[in-house]
Amino acid sequence: MKYISSPLLGSAMWGEWVEEAEVYKMLDIFYDSGFRGIDIATNYPINGKKVNFKQAISWLGQWCNSNKCNDLQIYLKLGSETNLKTSQINLTPSFIHQVVIENLELFTTNLATIGIHWDHRGSTKKDVPLIIKTVQTLNSLSQSYNLSMGLSGIDYPQVYKEALSSCEQQPIFQVKENLLTSESRKKYTHHFKNAEYIAYGINFGSVKREISNHQFHEFTNEHFSKKISLLNTELENFLDIKSLSELSISYADLNPNLSGYIIAPSGVGQLKSSISFIKTIKAAHLNESKKRKLYFKIQEIFCG
Numbered sequence: 001m002k003y004i005s006s007p008l009l010g011s012a013m014w015g016e017w018v019e020e021a022e023v024y025k026m027l028d029i030f031y032d033s034g035f036r037g038i039d040i041a042t043n044y045p046i047n048g049k050k051v052n053f054k055q056a057i058s059w060l061g062q063w064c065n066s067n068k069c070n071d072l073q074i075y076l077k078l079g080s081e082t083n084l085k086t087s088q089i090n091l092t093p094s095f096i097h098q099v100v101i102e103n104l105e106l107f108t109t110n111l112a113t114i115g116i117h118w119d120h121r122g123s124t125k126k127d128v129p130l131i132i133k134t135v136q137t138l139n140s141l142s143q144s145y146n147l148s149m150g151l152s153g154i155d156y157p158q159v160y161k162e163a164l165s166s167c168e169q170q171p172i173f174q175v176k177e178n179l180l181t182s183e184s185r186k187k188y189t190h191h192f193k194n195a196e197y198i199a200y201g202i203n204f205g206s207v208k209r210e211i212s213n214h215q216f217h218e219f220t221n222e223h224f225s226k227k228i229s230l231l232n233t234e235l236e237n238f239l240d241i242k243s244l245s246e247l248s249i250s251y252a253d254l255n256p257n258l259s260g261y262i263i264a265p266s267g268v269g270q271l272k273s274s275i276s277f278i279k280t281i282k283a284a285h286l287n288e289s290k291k292r293k294l295y296f297k298i299q300e301i302f303c304g
Contacts, residue, residue, distance in 0.1 A: 006260030015055035077117030115150020122156025
């Protein structure tokens with residue numbers, strides 16, 4: 001199965017907050033910086049505008065074609081038939097097969113992982129055989145085309161555990177994880193202890209969307225900004241963290257429970273800053289023991 005490197009470049013804002021020209025510039029910078037992982041879904045951006053349905057997929061496909069790129073590591077999430085912010089999904093074998101083949105034709109060797117993007121089924125017995133068919137289809141396609149399997153937004157992981165019992169490979173989960181929450185991963189690890197986990201929402205995107213700019217400013221001051229100087233002192237300015245973004249990246253990069261994380265910059269400037277800081281961490285060549293020590297120190301100071 002194909003490997004997914006970290007960090008992954010997120011695309012959820014493409015077509016909503018990030019314009020096409022800016023997306024291509026970011027892809028150029030990300031790729032030229034040596035990174036290959038891309039996170040995308042068939043319904044991005046989820047902005048309720050039909051005209052933007054599959055916009056992110058289209059732009060990424062155009063960039064790959066224009067640059068004759070064949071070595072990205074795309075994590076593709078599927079299942080939604082609309083970007084209208086509804087729970088409407090289609091995880092029938094025929095639909096999954098159709099979507100995977102379409103995207104294999106578009107991305108060829110750039111496609112690395114095919115994953116379910118939300119599944120609310122599992123509360124009734126009649127759901128079980130349907131989920132088994134979904135898993136069997138995903139597994140068959142991943143085996144046929146040398147792809148990894150992914151899962152995100154699964155309401156009943158215990159049902160998926162049973163459905164996956166005959167599959168050789170463990171799925172790569174996407175989970176919401178940051179300094180405020182790890183509940184998503186913990187829900188899965190109860191059933192999938194040896195699976196890999198990739199974090200999204202590391203920079204508190206949902207918090208930003210739910211409160212005003214003034215409230216978010218107060219939130220960051222109360223929870224983080226005042227403690228960053230203390231953290232740098234404790235770490236003897238080892239990373240010299242200057243912002244909430246750098247703190248978020250540090251926490252995700254050092255997290256021993258994660259195999260990777262997604263960054264979702266809103267523009268070239270933010271992407272460059274993130275890449276620069278990520279390279280600072282990588283350049284330190286930290287062993288696992290040192291990573292864990294730094295991770296738990298951040299957790300101690302910011303999570304209590």
